Amino acid sequence: MRTIATRLRPGKRGAATVGGARLREALVGYAFVLLPMAVFGVFFLYPIGYAIYISFFDWGIYGKIASVGTHNYHYLFHDHVFGLALKNTLFFTFTVVPIQMALGLAMAIVVNQKIRGRAFFRSAFYFPSLTSSAAITAIAIFILNADGLLNKIVGGHTPWFENESTALWSIVGLISWTTSGTMMLFYLAALQSIPTDVYEAAAIDNTGTWRTFWKITFPLLKPAHFFVAVVSVIGAMKVFDQAFIVSHGTGGPNNSTMTMVLYLYRTAIYDVHFGRAAAMGVLLLVIIMAFTLIQRIAFGRPEVQ
Amino acid sequence: MLETSAVAAEALIPPRATSERVRTLLTYTALLAISALFFVPFLWAVSTSFKTLPQTAYFHLLPHPWTMAPYREALSKFNFALYMRNSAFLAAVITASNVFLAGLGGYAFARLRFPGREVLFLLVLSTLMMPDQLRMVPVFVMLTNWHLVNSFASYILISLVTAGNLFFMRQYFLTIPKDFEEAAKLDGAGYFKTFWRVMLPLAGPAIAAVTILQFQGVWNDFFWPNLLLQDTAHYVLTTGLAQFVFQYQTQWNDLMAASLIAIAPIVLLFIFFQRYFISGVVSAGVKG
Numbered sequence: 001m002r003t004i005a006t007r008l009r010p011g012k013r014g015a016a017t018v019g020g021a022r023l024r025e026a027l028v029g030y031a032f033v034l035l036p037m038a039v040f041g042v043f044f045l046y047p048i049g050y051a052i053y054i055s056f057f058d059w060g061i062y063g064k065i066a067s068v069g070t071h072n073y074h075y076l077f078h079d080h081v082f083g084l085a086l087k088n089t090l091f092f093t094f095t096v097v098p099i100q101m102a103l104g105l106a107m108a109i110v111v112n113q114k115i116r117g118r119a120f121f122r123s124a125f126y127f128p129s130l131t132s133s134a135a136i137t138a139i140a141i142f143i144l145n146a147d148g149l150l151n152k153i154v155g156g157h158t159p160w161f162e163n164e165s166t167a168l169w170s171i172v173g174l175i176s177w178t179t180s181g182t183m184m185l186f187y188l189a190a191l192q193s194i195p196t197d198v199y200e201a202a203a204i205d206n207t208g209t210w211r212t213f214w215k216i217t218f219p220l221l222k223p224a225h226f227f228v229a230v231v232s233v234i235g236a237m238k239v240f241d242q243a244f245i246v247s248h249g250t251g252g253p254n255n256s257t258m259t260m261v262l263y264l265y266r267t268a269i270y271d272v273h274f275g276r277a278a279a280m281g282v283l284l285l286v287i288i289m290a291f292t293l294i295q296r297i298a299f300g301r302p303e304v305q
Numbered sequence: 306m307l308e309t310s311a312v313a314a315e316a317l318i319p320p321r322a323t324s325e326r327v328r329t330l331l332t333y334t335a336l337l338a339i340s341a342l343f344f345v346p347f348l349w350a351v352s353t354s355f356k357t358l359p360q361t362a363y364f365h366l367l368p369h370p371w372t373m374a375p376y377r378e379a380l381s382k383f384n385f386a387l388y389m390r391n392s393a394f395l396a397a398v399i400t401a402s403n404v405f406l407a408g409l410g411g412y413a414f415a416r417l418r419f420p421g422r423e424v425l426f427l428l429v430l431s432t433l434m435m436p437d438q439l440r441m442v443p444v445f446v447m448l449t450n451w452h453l454v455n456s457f458a459s460y461i462l463i464s465l466v467t468a469g470n471l472f473f474m475r476q477y478f479l480t481i482p483k484d485f486e487e488a489a490k491l492d493g494a495g496y497f498k499t500f501w502r503v504m505l506p507l508a509g510p511a512i513a514a515v516t517i518l519q520f521q522g523v524w525n526d527f528f529w530p531n532l533l534l535q536d537t538a539h540y541v542l543t544t545g546l547a548q549f550v551f552q553y554q555t556q557w558n559d560l561m562a563a564s565l566i567a568i569a570p571i572v573l574l575f576i577f578f579q580r581y582f583i584s585g586v587v588s589a590g591v592k593g
Binding site: 022025026027028029030032033035036037039040043044045046047048050051054059061063107110113115120121123124125126127128130131132133134135136137138139140141142143145147149152177182185186188189234237238240241244245248249261264265268269274277278281282284285288289 | 332333336339340343344345346347349350353362364406407409410412413414417418419420422425428429431432434435436437438439440441442443444445446447449450462463465466468471496497500521524525526527528531532542543544546547549550551554555557560561563564565567568571572575579582583586587
């Protein structure tokens with residue numbers, strides 16, 4: 001009975017209700033997006049502007065101390081530690097990204113074959129990507145300590161994370177190990193979307209496996225290369241957890257594991273210099289955006305997903 | 306006919322068969338070697354977590370004798386039972402709010418017509434690109450002013466809903482045929498009821514992916530808890546582990562037990578819901 005009644009009601013009021021229904025739909029729409037938009041507004045969008053604002057001030061724990069113009073940026077450009085942090089972060093990015101891409105692609109190609117147990121291998125390769133950075137870093141610290149498993153195998157006595165020349169490389173290895181599985185999944189999805197008739201044509205032409213890969217598969221994966229490169233670069237530029245934990249929050253030894261985000265964190269939390277830390281955040285965003293733009297140009301203009 | 310041609314074809318192959326077999330053997334050897342490389346650290350961690358402390362100095366894979374003491378010590382003496390409760394609480398609350406708010410917002414952006422919808426949606430998308438590290442300082446300043454630092458409320462508030470989840474839900478809702486909602490409308494269901502009773506149940510796979518990835522994201526998160534929850538009572542598994550490393554680094558057996566306690570629940574989730582993990586990671590992308 002109720003359903004019939006509601007169904008009849010709009011008919012009686014005619015044109016006025018069409019407008020009314022539209023208004024109602026709009027109001028409901030606003031109501032539904034209100035809370036999500038409030039969260040984005042207060043905790044994502046407003047902070048962008050606020051970060052830029054703070055970056056022009058000498059800003060301590062009790063708030064604004066003085067307006068300093070672009071002094072925080074000037075300071076960073078001449079700051080020795082910031083230079084090191086930038087250098088370390090770029091070094092890290094330029095080593096991790098190619099490794100992740102190559103490993104991810106190689107593993108994706110392997111588990112895309114018709115081989116026995118490929119679900120097992122896929123899970124095995126993805127497994128390290130599941131775990132929390134803190135737990136996996138704890139395990140890595142154990143394995144790479146001076147008396148650890150790795151030294152037992154290679155017959156050395158290097159404290160990998162506490163040695164200035166090996167610490168950053170060890171983090172490169174650790175992160176390559178734990179995130180290549182995710183890159184594999186991206187490549188795998190792209191591989192599976194390549195139509196099989198392309199390969200059939202290659203088979204008819206008797207093109208070798210290696211040639212087929214370089215001449216056909218690799219170029220066809222261009223959108224995937226772009227996507228993986230962007231995700232990988234952004235992740236690498238933001239490296240923090242592993243560097244923080246292995247160096248006990250210091251970025252040591254001798255700043256060898258000081259990354260940009262670690263320095264940002266230290267400046268904000270230990271030095272309580274919010275202005276300078278905010279300026280670093282702004283610079284980080286600018287660098288990430290520049291990288292994304294360069295990659296976009298380098299890879300043409302593929303539609304991402 | 307068919308059989309003879311098959312036999313003929315086989316007769317042609319033998320010269321290649323040996324090399325093919327060698328290649329297969331090499332492939333599997335390589336695969337198993339890589340898998341071993343990926344697994345050995347975990348095996349070693351598991352083995353160590355069942356050893357007594359003196360045993361950790363020796364390189365036997367199998368503990369002798371086996372002991373559960375490291376797990377007991379990690380859970381009670383080093384408070385990891387509390388950290389696990391904190392992690393589970395935060396992950397559950399944040400996941401629930403994300404499913405609800407991303408679903409609600411995603412439904413509105415996918416289906417309801419209201420002025421300014423496109424502009425608002427662009428704003429949502431623009432937050433996708435923003436690194437957490439940029440909002441770290443302003444968010445920390447705001448939460449400090451509101452006296453919310455070192456309370457769970459701070460972390461929950463900033464994580465109530467993410468643009469990635471909302472976008473993901475919207476994309477899924479767009480693929481659902483409109484017939485279902487029209488049927489609901491004819492039955493006199495209001496917008497919320499249509500969303501709650503019709504659309505959400507139809508979005509099962511999307512909800513599963515959001516739930517699993519969000520839960521995993523909070524459970525594994527180190528950055529925000531490390532910033533916002535700095536007192537012992539509010540430590541989560543990841544920050545508790547970091548503090549353990551800082552203070553008792555060489556208690557390897559306890560450290561490995563604690564690490565595995567942090568890892569195990571996500572591994573279990575993965576074993577049961579592998580499909581959603583993989584589809585979720587691939588389509589959400591940004592979280593990689």
